[in-house]
Amino acid sequence: MDAALPGLPTECKPCHTMSMAVVANLARVFLPVVDLLYPPRCPACGAAIAAQDGLCLECWDSLAVLSSHAPDVETVATPVYAATLYNETSRCLVLSYKHGGRIALSRLLARLIAARMPDVVLQKQQPLLIPVPLHRWRLWQRGFNQAALLASDLAKLGKGEVLVDGLVRNRRTPSLGGLGREARERALTGAIALNPARAQLIAGRDVILVDDVLTSGATSHACMTALRSARPAHLAIACFARVEGIG
């Protein structure tokens, strides 16, 4: 973790909280203590494992990791970079990440997604990584936007630049599980919109929408429609798991 090199500021000037460099250093110092108090467990099945931030062998085996760099499906004519297919193991991982307080899993999930994404290091302008937005109530309940955290980790892995508020969610939407495609799209109509303050920034840029799971495609479709109104050069989707057969 070279962020904690000597000479770097240890305190955020405006708010006087500890900088990320110090937090990262503390986390490293206390990792052995954390391991002692909370022996590393596989976030998908709970089995004991050798180190934090990993999976047990059985779960690695059952994760349907997709291996080529090429986008694997075309959803609404948009390339999708998915790390895995949605199965029992990826579902458990995502639940553990989103609802089980395992925020640190973001790094592992982002690494798997990044392996599927094109190399952008030599591009003049990095793509914008725009997370699927959460409504502020959901954000308040959960404490974090899982898609925004993934986008931020993808940026650290050199896959683009995060634009966290390119899209906004104007109203809460009911759970989309169990609804048919048309009902899902109706439920989302008008719920997700372009942030007008970011429209100029998005115009002419390559944009990658980031989410944890691509299920029906209704949410990503609503996001794509909103993003298209800002006239980006190119749109793609990056996600950890996608349901088989979306198209």
Ligand SMILES: [Zn+2]
């Ligand atoms: Zn496991």
